[in-house]
Amino acid sequence: MFDNFDLMVAALGAGAWTTVWVTLVSFTIALVIGMILVVMHVSPAWPARWAANAYTQLFRNVPLLAVLFIMYFGLPSVGIVADSWVWALVGLGMYTGAFVGETLRSGINSIPLGQAEAARSIGLTFSQSLSGVILPQAVRAVIPPLGSLLIALVKNSALVLAIGVTELTAQSRRLIEDNESRFDLWGVIIGVTVSYLLIAFALSYLVRLVERRTAFVR
Amino acid sequence: MSRQNESTVLFDALGPKGKRNSNIASAVSAAVILGILAFAAVQLAGEGFFEESRWANPLDVLVVQTTWIPAIIDTLTAFALGSIGALLLGTVVGFGRISRFAATRWASTVYVQFFRSLPLVLLIWISFTIDGYFGFTTEVLGWDGDARRLTFLVVGLAVYNGAVLAEILRAGVNALPAGQAMAGYAIGLRHGQVQRLIVLPQVLRNMLPAVLAQLVILLKDTSLGYVITYPELLHSANIIGRDYGNSFLQALIIAAFIYFVLAYALSKLVVLVERRLRKKTAAPAESVQQIEQAAVMAE
Numbered sequence: 001m002f003d004n005f006d007l008m009v010a011a012l013g014a015g016a017w018t019t020v021w022v023t024l025v026s027f028t029i030a031l032v033i034g035m036i037l038v039v040m041h042v043s044p045a046w047p048a049r050w051a052a053n054a055y056t057q058l059f060r061n062v063p064l065l066a067v068l069f070i071m072y073f074g075l076p077s078v079g080i081v082a083d084s085w086v087w088a089l090v091g092l093g094m095y096t097g098a099f100v101g102e103t104l105r106s107g108i109n110s111i112p113l114g115q116a117e118a119a120r121s122i123g124l125t126f127s128q129s130l131s132g133v134i135l136p137q138a139v140r141a142v143i144p145p146l147g148s149l150l151i152a153l154v155k156n157s158a159l160v161l162a163i164g165v166t167e168l169t170a171q172s173r174r175l176i177e178d179n180e181s182r183f184d185l186w187g188v189i190i191g192v193t194v195s196y197l198l199i200a201f202a203l204s205y206l207v208r209l210v211e212r213r214t215a216f217v218r
Numbered sequence: 219m220s221r222q223n224e225s226t227v228l229f230d231a232l233g234p235k236g237k238r239n240s241n242i243a244s245a246v247s248a249a250v251i252l253g254i255l256a257f258a259a260v261q262l263a264g265e266g267f268f269e270e271s272r273w274a275n276p277l278d279v280l281v282v283q284t285t286w287i288p289a290i291i292d293t294l295t296a297f298a299l300g301s302i303g304a305l306l307l308g309t310v311v312g313f314g315r316i317s318r319f320a321a322t323r324w325a326s327t328v329y330v331q332f333f334r335s336l337p338l339v340l341l342i343w344i345s346f347t348i349d350g351y352f353g354f355t356t357e358v359l360g361w362d363g364d365a366r367r368l369t370f371l372v373v374g375l376a377v378y379n380g381a382v383l384a385e386i387l388r389a390g391v392n393a394l395p396a397g398q399a400m401a402g403y404a405i406g407l408r409h410g411q412v413q414r415l416i417v418l419p420q421v422l423r424n425m426l427p428a429v430l431a432q433l434v435i436l437l438k439d440t441s442l443g444y445v446i447t448y449p450e451l452l453h454s455a456n457i458i459g460r461d462y463g464n465s466f467l468q469a470l471i472i473a474a475f476i477y478f479v480l481a482y483a484l485s486k487l488v489v490l491v492e493r494r495l496r497k498k499t500a501a502p503a504e505s506v507q508q509i510e511q512a513a514v515m516a517e
Contacts, residue, residue: 043243043247044240044243044244045240045243045244045246045247045248046244047244047247047248047251048243048244048247048251051247051251057482058478060481060485061434061438061477061478061481061482061485062438062474062477062478062481063438063439063441063452063474063477064438065441065442065444065452066441066452066470066473066474066477067474069452069455069456069470070467070470070471070474073456073459073466073467073470074459074466074467074470074471075467077265077267077464077466077467078261078262078265078266078267078467079265151335154337155335155336155337155338156337157337158337158339158340159337159339159442161339162444162445169337169339169340169343172340172344173343173347176344176347176348177347185348189344189348192340193332193336196335196336196337196340197332197335197336200335201335
């Protein structure tokens, strides 16, 4: 059943590794963008709020594949050229950043009003109540949804195959269409499925770990 | 509890000095944002981005008639069929997960976990590729190329989003206070009646915003038809871009704009529905919000 098993494992392993690092690096970019967005969202300056909102709406309503195409195939016509893996990281990061920003914002909104009122009534200042009362609770509240975003990003990262990054899905595609070495079809399908399941399970285990570490009794 | 209330409760009302500072911050940030936009515009103009022919060519009447409009129709067709399939599958599997029979629960759970962890593009592309590998091909059914592509795109969209919708539905049932079903049993209804008359109507109403939000994602995901060359918007934009060599970016931006308009209209509908349905059921408003949020994330 598994012809050329070792070659297949090597190819899928390389693809899985690309998927993992693309996911982790672009998620880091997304976290940074998300934090900037949430600061702009709660800032007293309305142009900043407006710009954050425009950014979020833009990336929430345009397909990721279109974003990647515009960057990789479109931007060279205006003189902006970069490698495909650069656009893969930037595109995934900018796209996911909009969702991270919304998640962080809903985390702040999820803290009951009474918490802020209590902090103010015992005399804490704005920055004290924010850093000592609101944010510690908000950060814990957003860990599970951020975890789901991370898992979603693993799946979304498959789209960068369309701009020529050979991650897991692209590798499996290459193996199936490779007529020379005749990789077994079911072998490749099972291999790629198991790889994605393993990555998803490993990352959700990691998220649960962080969740448990930061948990507290309310 | 709007954000406005929350942010003002954290500090005292602004005095004259605070107001002045906030105005200065607004002016500075406006200047920075406008500066960035102006810089980008100048750079783009320098590269001929705004040249009229670059926009006029892909928007030629003939191109609009022969490519853009069919592309929009093809995208909406895939969206409509995919939504119907996903809703049917999601309902069946969602109730399978809370079924009284262990085997049904087990099978539904495997289905949901399996299809939620795989990228949709992999599902679409693999099913399309292995068609014909086993001596049977859907081409035998006499479908032409595009109908076959549409089938695989729709099946992929329905299978994947069905798994997500099943989770939304299950979460909705779990969020409904147990007393609702208990009250049903107490007045002598059977299990099926309780589900049909008490649970399902409330769950559907509670979950409608989350379901619609997922459909917005499904609409965006129709762009994955590109990988199997289904002639949806993004694929057509690529063809137009290739036909008019120096309008590639412009064609892609037009396609992105159309996606934006369609998805934005759909998400505005979500807000509208949400507002109309608020506070009509026994489910606690908070949990519904959390589930909605989870649904948006579970893209």
